[in-house]
Amino acid sequence: MTGARVGASPRRVGGAERVTGGQRYVADIHIPGELHVKLVTLPVARARIGAIDTSAAERVPGVRLIVTAADLPQPVPRFGPQFEDRPVLAVGETKYHGEPVAAVAADTRDAAEEAAGLVRVEHEELPAVFTLAAALDPAAPLVQDPALRPGDPLAGTNVLRVHRVGWGDVDAAAADLVVERRYAFPIVTHFAIEPHACLAAPDGDGIAVWSTIQHPNWLQRILAKLLGLPLAKVRVHAPDPGGGFGGKQHAKYEPLVALMALRADRPVRLVLTLEETFQAVRRAAAEVTVRTGLRADGTLAFQDVAADYLIGAYADIADRVVGKGSYVGAGPYRMPAARIVARSVLSHTVPSTAFRGFGNPQxxxxxxSNLDEAALALGIDRLEIRLRNLARKGEAFIPWDTPADGDWAEATRRAADRIGWGTPAAPGRGRGIAVGIKSGPTTGLSYSTVRLLADGSVIVFAGTSDMGQGARTVFAQVAGDELGAPLDAVTVVMGDTAVVPYDQQTSASRSTVLMGNSVLAACREVQAKVRAMAARVHGVDEAAITVEHGVVRLPGRELPIRDVVAAGLGRLGGEVVGNGEMRKDADPGHPLQGAPAFFEFNCTAIEAAVDEETGDVTIVRHVTVSDVGKAINPLQVRMQDEGAAIQGLGHTLMEHYIYDLRGRVRNLGAIDYRIPTSMDLPLELHSEAVENADGPGPYGSKGMSEGALLCVAPAVAAAVRDACGAVIRDLPLSPERVWRALRERDAARAGREDAR
Amino acid sequence: MHTFAYARPATVAEALAILAEHGPDARVLAGGTDLVIRLRDGSLRPRVVVDIKRIAELGPGIRVADGRLVIAATTVMAEIAADERVRRDFTALAEAAAVVGSVQIRNRATLAGNVCNASPAADTAPSLLVYGAEVVAAGPAGVRRFPVDDLFVRSGVTTLAPAELVTAIELPIPAGRLGAAHARRTRRRGHDLASVTLAVAVDAAGVTRLAYGSVGPRPVLVVDESGVLADAAAPDAATAPAFERLFAAASPSPRSMRAGPEYRLAMLRVLGGRALRTAIARLAGE
Amino acid sequence: MSPAIPIALTVNGRSRTLDVAPHHTLLEVLRDDLALTGTKECCLVGECGACTVRLDGRIVDSCLVLAVEADGGEVTTIEGLAPEGGLTRLQGAFLDKGAVQCGFCIPGQVMAADDLLRRSPHPTVAEVEEGMAGNLCRCGCYAQITEAILAAAEEGGR
Incomplete structure (x- = not known):
């Protein structure tokens, strides 16, 4: 049973601030006496760092501090969420274009910029690897110092790790058809409109940091270790980020800025430019070879996937992206045998990190796409082949893991219906359909505190970062519903490690489920206390009292919760406090160290038109259906789903880094890295949610912010192929690529005619 | 951004004096939509920036004088795209001005600035070429007037002397009816730098003027006086060679990030054909 | 360092005089000198529209306008759109239609949408999409932004 607030779409909590310019993002915060930091980088990718001459820079008026690696604690501290391999500043050599070798702090941004330009760094460009082929060459220079991986047999290669998962016997599986193809996915970047920013200030005997970070508690842990401070002396303020998409999960320059603040004994701030942000975060490129085996009737026999991900010069969270993203590489299908081998390949490029979809889109x-290839070869309808093989709800599609947790066929049929599957498309148009799943969080720990105040209003403390997904609104709806408070009487406090209890992280579309359950548990504790209070005040047996949606039911009468609380608290006032804990412990025996809490399932169906002369693709209709369990806020569900779809259109149609031969990104910044604008939308974009209340979150909800991105590329490419016969296995489907594919189609047709 | 001095002359004479004094160390600021980007990225480091927007003689405005449409140097794209006379008599220019950047950019970017940057991809350049537009430039030796076609050298380089200032762009008002169209190719539908940009004008006498940019170091104007291209009824065998001749001067750079040479050359022909058909239809009053 | 230049301008109806460095943009002066941080900094090349303000009756990317160019001008920023503590109809429509996710691009979006409705009180979808193309939203709220603009137009304008 839910109350009036759950399932409704109230105005976003914090929305008024956002439309009036009042919302304070990190870059909007100033601390008196602050210094401005500018990073010093080299115009090359990999280079041996020689002497650094800061004398000219020091003479710039207003310059207060210049640090190089030599000025940092020795050995230079390294950090990272998975491997501690990233130095605070480059040590000995730079490993990618844009890696800072020094940093300047000055009274003004102008002085810092001028001085940074005057730091002279002797350097010698070194051989480097920027592509999978180059990095995997046995003679390739090593990206990572093997000493960082003692005892690792792969330490002498650029392969950071190999992830293997499988079941059944792929080699022995009987198949009537085997289709093998190779597909490529480019490097793309998050392009959050808010560039990354960080401030740090000495704070008594500790430090305070403001960051655009998604995981404030994780940053706190990293800084405490690096600075040798107790956790309690590292206070991380994490104002709502202006878009994260995974790019703001983990520390980048926060350790540097914190060390500079302590050294200068002044507050310092670093606000990256968009160009610098491009050199800080990006998605891993990948080349994936798929061998799919099928019976003649379209039943899948095996899936054999070899995926190489081009990660960057430091691991960041990239290897986890590779392992977790490839884990469901056999698809949401009933699969007798599967073999998935995924490699994280280091290169002298920008470190890749989490990005919406987390390794799955690649x-x-x-x-x-390969399944479509098989369907065409077998003469089976592309929808039909999916429906035939989709795991049924409750079916263990990965033998040891969480069984299929939704009615995936229902979502698929709905998407097919909405696109008009089975009806003829207009000439020049074609349709495509694709499904996908992403594993939800495999571990988690979310604490929350809910305070019911004497007047019935509520404060929720939850360490989630609301970076646009709308977590504040969802938690306010949950707490408001459970405790009967109108939304304008609920405050949600986030983003301050000194005030808000611990939350592991905001990622993997987890917060509605994990923190949502935690908030729910905290509300239940408040309700229990209110019940005891009502029993005491009214002399009724506790067992005869229920508390639901802000109504206290006593035998024979109902009271608003605020009346009960007011009476129970008495003259001194006070509040009723509940704590929530949602814990999902690690399972060391599981390949992902824990079974996914849920799967995000999505089906995307596309109708596209192709201009055969120019290669222009028009998305005529884009249908996305996600299994969300329960939409606590249907409008926000639609926004997340469509937002993911549009981001997917970006990497499908236009986005990619262009490197020069020396490993420098040529299209840094907004002029030559194109993302979709309001004119690049599908002519019709339609989002639907399947709601069977079968998720592990509050009221049966599931996480849902990434699913709609998973299937865009294969569905669009399929629609393009269906429309005109152009076959493309290399993203993005730029007009030029489509045009080339059409020339190849024509050449192949001509060849066939010649052969007759 | 590095620092510089800022000058805001009130007259053309004052502006010319400043330009003469500083030579190549001075840069003219009109809309700033290109200059400010280049000041920030450091590719231009002038000592003085000369803001011409407060010079009364330089407009902004669009007026007719002596059978010419005179577009003052500080007139922005938004005004040009919205101007009734431009839309009627110089359709291809109106179309080009309407796709230069976003609304925000078109509210600042000037036609004169677009021309003076001499970007091969400048969207207004092909239409100015097909309309036979002229540059009016004031300099130490007085005012001179010359075809836009004589201005462009290569990206960022023009035949203007450092101490010269463009005061207006003038377009002769066509004596007879013209059919014209602008077309471009970009990487997305939203605003973007063109990988091919072109304009076509066809007149009642059958003369076809085609100009294209972003396929070589500077925009190129080609004129076909045979009449065959303007003739919608001409057989393919007749039009094909003439059509092909139009593109002989195209030489797209292989280094471009926006599109490969092969694609650009192909699109030049596709867009050229489409724009030509539109122009012919417009001439016919369709 | 070139000397600072005194300028006078009207910002959100209030006269301001200040000294600005010639190379500082209007965006920098609004954010850093006038503490009007509602105008956002992102791409700095006039592509994203996060820094959109109204200058002398026209919207501009304030990252591409030198502050000295605004001398004598009239500037409206997001902070000056609605009466203190209130929302314009358009701002309300943004919230009701779900046009706001992270919110970082939203001040620029609202300024551009406000301008669009001034120029074209009853725009078509195509006009809205073209008119708003200078404002990037990476959360992908474009459809909702369009709905919000059309709804505000329907209900009587900005």
């Missing part, structure tokens, strides 16, 4: 692009 593999799903390949696996779903």
């Amino acid at each position: 593999v799903n692009w390949a696996v779903e």
Whole structure:
């Protein structure tokens, strides 16, 4: 049972501030006496760092501090969420274009910029690897110092790790058809409109940091270790980020800025430019070879996936992206045998990190496209082949893991219906359909505190970062519903590690489920206390009292919760406090160290038109259906789903880094890295949610912010192929690529005619 | 951004004096939509920036004088795209001005600035070429007037002397009816730098003027006086060679990030054909 | 360092005089000198529209306008759109239609949408999409932004 607030779409909590310019993002915060930091970088990718001459820079009026690696604690501290391999500043050599070798702090941004330009760094460009082929060459220079991986047999290669998962016997599986193809996914970047920013200030015997970070508690842990401070002396303020998409999960320059603040004994601030942000975060490129085996009737026999991900010069969270993203590489299908081998390949490029979809879009692009290839070869309808093989709810599609947790066929049929599957498309148009799943969080720990105040209003403390997904609104709806408070009487406090209890992280579309359950548990504790209070005040047996949606039911009468609380608290006032804890412990025996809490399932169906002369693709209709369990806020569900779809259109149609031969990104910044604008939308974009209340979150909800991105590329490519016969296995489907594919189609047709 | 001095002359004479004094160390600021980007990225480091927007003689405005449409140097794209006379008599220019950047950019970017940057991809350049537009430039030796076609050298380089200032762009008002169209190719539908940009004008006498940019170091104007291209009824065998001749001067750079040479050359022909058909239809009053 | 230049301008109806460095943009002066941080900094090349303000009756990317160019001008920023503590109809429509996710691009979006409705009180979808193309939203709220603008137009304007 839910109350009036859950399932409704109230105005976003914090919305008024956002439309009036009052919302304070990190870059909007100033601390008196602050210094401005500018990073010093080299115009090359990999280079041996020689002497650094800061004398000219020091003479710039207003310059207060210049640090190089030599000025940092020795050995230079390294950090990272998975491997501690990233130095605070480059040590000995730079490993990618844009890696800072020094940093300047000055009274003004102008002085810092001028001085940074005057730091002279002797350097010698070194051989480097920027592509999978180059990095995997046995003679390739090593990206990572093997000493960082003692005892690792792969330490002498650029392969950071190999992830293997499988079941059944792929080599022995009987198949009537085997389709093998190779697919490529480019490097793309998050392009949050808010560039990354960080401030740090000495704070008594500790430090305070403001960051655009998604995981404030994780940053706190990293800084405490690096600075040798107790956790309690590292206070991380994390104002709502202006878009994260995974790019703001983990520390980048926060350790540097914190060290500079302590050294200068002044507050310092670093606000990256968009160009610098491009050199800080990006998605891993991938080349994926898929071998799919099928019976003649379209039943899948095996899936054999080899995925190489081009990660960057430091691991960041990239290897986890590779392992977790490839894990469901066999697809949401009943699969007798599967073999998935995914490699994280280091290169002298920008470190890749988490990005919406977390390694899944790369593999799903390949696996779903390959299934289409098989359907065409077998003469089976592309929808039909999916419906035939989709795991049924409750079916263990990965033998040891969480069974299929939704009615995936229902979502698929709905998407097919909405696109008009089975009806003829207009000439020049074609349709495509793709499905995909992403594993939800495999571990988690979310604490929350809910305070019911004497007047019935509520404060929720939850350490989630609301970076646009709308977590504040969802938690306010949950707490408001449970405790009967109108939304304008609920405050949600986030983003301050000194005030808000611990939350592991905001990622993997987890917060509605994990923190949502935590908030729910905290509300239940408040309700229990209110019940005891009502029993005491009214002399009634506690067992005869229920508290639901802000109404206290006593035998024979109902009271608003605020009346009960007011009476129970008495003259001194006070409040009723509940704490919530949602814990999902690690399972060391599981390949992902924990079974996914849920799967995000999505089906995307596309109708596209192709201009055969120019290669222009028009998305005529884009249908996305996600299984969300329960939409606590249907409007926000639609926004997340469509937002993911549009981001997917970006990497499908236009986005990619262009490197020069020396490993420098040529299209840094907004002029030559194109993302979709309001004119690049599908002519019709339609989002639907399947709601069977079968998720593990509050009221049966599931996480849902990434699913709609997983299937865009394969569905669009399929629609393009259906429309005109152009076959493309290399993203993005730029007009030029489509045009080339059409020339190849024509050449192949001509060849066939010649052969007759 | 590095620092510089800022000058805000009130007259053309004052502006010319400043330009003469500083030579190549001075840069003219009109809309700033290109200059400010280049000041920030450091590719231009002038000592003085000369803001011409407060010079009364330089407009902004669009007026007719002596059979010419005179577009003052500080007139912005938004005004040009919205101007009734431009839309009627110089359709291809109106179309080009309407796709230069976003609304925000078109509210600042000037036609004169677009021309003076001499970007090969400048969207207004092809239409100015097909309309036979002229540059009016004031300099130490007085005012001179010359075809836009004589201005462009290569990206960022023009035949203007450092101490010269463009005061207006003038377009002769066509004596007879013209059919014209602008077309471009970009990487997305939203605003973007063109990988091919072109304009076509066809007149009642059958003369076809085609100009294209972003396929070589500077925009190129080609004129076909045979009449065959303007003739919608001409057989393919007749039009094909003439059509092909139009593109002989195209030489797209292989280094471009926006599109490969092969694609650009192909699109030049596709867009050229489409724009030509539109122009012919417009001439016919369709 | 070139000397600072005194300028006078009207910002959100209030006269301001200040000294600005010639190379500082209007965006920098609004954010850093006048503490009007509602105008956002992102791409700095006039592509994203996060820094959109109204200058002398026209919207501009304030990252591409030198502050000295605004001398004598009239500037409206997001802070000056609605009466203190209130929302314009358009701002309300943004919230009701779900046009706001992270919110970082939204001040620029609202300024551009406000301008669009001034120029074209009853725009078509195509006009809205073209008119708003200078404002990037990476959360992908474009459809909702369009709905909000059309709804505000329907209900009587900005």
